[in-house]
Amino acid sequence: MKRILSILMENEPGSLSRVVGLFSQRGYNIETLSVAPTDDETLSRLTITTFGDDRVLEQITKQVNKLVDVLKVSNLTEKAHIERELMLIKVSASSSEQRAEVVRCNDIFRGQIVDVTANIFTIQLIGNNEKLTGFIAALNDQISVLEVVRSGTVGIARGERALKI
Numbered sequence: 056m057k058r059i060l061s062i063l064m065e066n067e068p069g070s071l072s073r074v075v076g077l078f079s080q081r082g083y084n085i086e087t088l089s090v091a092p093t094d095d096e097t098l099s100r101l102t103i104t105t106f107g108d109d110r111v112l113e114q115i116t117k118q119v120n121k122l123v124d125v126l127k128v129s130n131l132t133e134k135a136h137i138e139r140e141l142m143l144i145k146v147s148a149s150s151s152e153q154r155a156e157v158v159r160c161n162d163i164f165r166g167q168i169v170d171v172t173a174n175i176f177t178i179q180l181i182g183n184n185e186k187l188t189g190f191i192a193a194l195n196d197q198i199s200v201l202e203v204v205r206s207g208t209v210g211i212a213r214g215e216r217a218l219k220i
Contacts, residue, residue, distance in 0.1 A: 057086070058112050059131040059138060059210050062101040062119060063218050066092050070124040074101060077118055083107065087140070087207030098126070100218070104208045129218045131210045138210040142180045142187045147199040149174045156197050164190045175201070184208065 064070050071090055078085050087104040105115065112130060119128050131138070148154045157176050161168055164186065170177035180190055187205065194200060212218070 056106065056108060057132065058105050058107060059136070059208060060103045060105065060112075060115070060119070061129045061131050061210060061212075061218050062103065062125055063093070063127040063220065064099055064101060064122075065124045065126070066097055066099040067124060070099065071101065073122050073124060074103075074119060077122065078103075078105070078115070081114070081118060083111070083115055087205075089207040089209050098220070102131075102207070102209050126220050127218055129212070131212060134216065135213040136210050137213060138183055138208050139181055140184060140187055140208050141206040142190075143169070143177060143204045144180065144191065144194075144200060145175060145177045145202040146194060147174055147201055148176060153198055157194070160190065160193050160198075164193070166190065 062074065064074065075085065075088070083105055085103055085105055088101070090099055090101040092098070093100050107115070116128050116130065119125055146157055148157045154176075157178075158168075161178055164180060164182075166178045166180040168176055169179045180187055191200065191203065
């Protein structure tokens with residue numbers, strides 16, 4: 056089962072490597088990882104997507120909480136939350152039919168064309184994993200995908216619940 060952990064930690068050299076090292080030492084796989092400073096520049100917020108059952112997630116959470124750099128850990132997937140990912144995708148479309156298909160798919164998925172050359176489109180798309188994967192699948196039938204870069208999942212709890220100290 057997919058799990059999204061949101062971790063509030065000190066913004067210090069080595070903090071990220073200690074969290075990632077813990078996952079590696081325990082044999083837990085990280086599917087996606089995203090980290091950036093918060094509005095308080097002494098703190099960073101790390102979002103990790105991993106897979107596991109309740110027992111594995113409890114072990115991960117307990118181990119991460121033991122790290123001195125970590126202030127709070129929250130399992131976003133246990134309650135209502137919002138998750139998003141950013142994808143930049145570069146596609147080749149040389150014929151007018153292919154170009155029209157790229158624009159049509161972009162409109163359907165509410166993407167944004169951020170760069171265009173004579174035969175290349177670069178599209179920015181924001182959404183959950185399923186939306187981004189669906190966009191790639193929709194293009195692959197007729198359009199050549201040249202390059203894909205994805206940011207990894209970021210998430211936040213719905214409502215009044217917040218990860219703060």
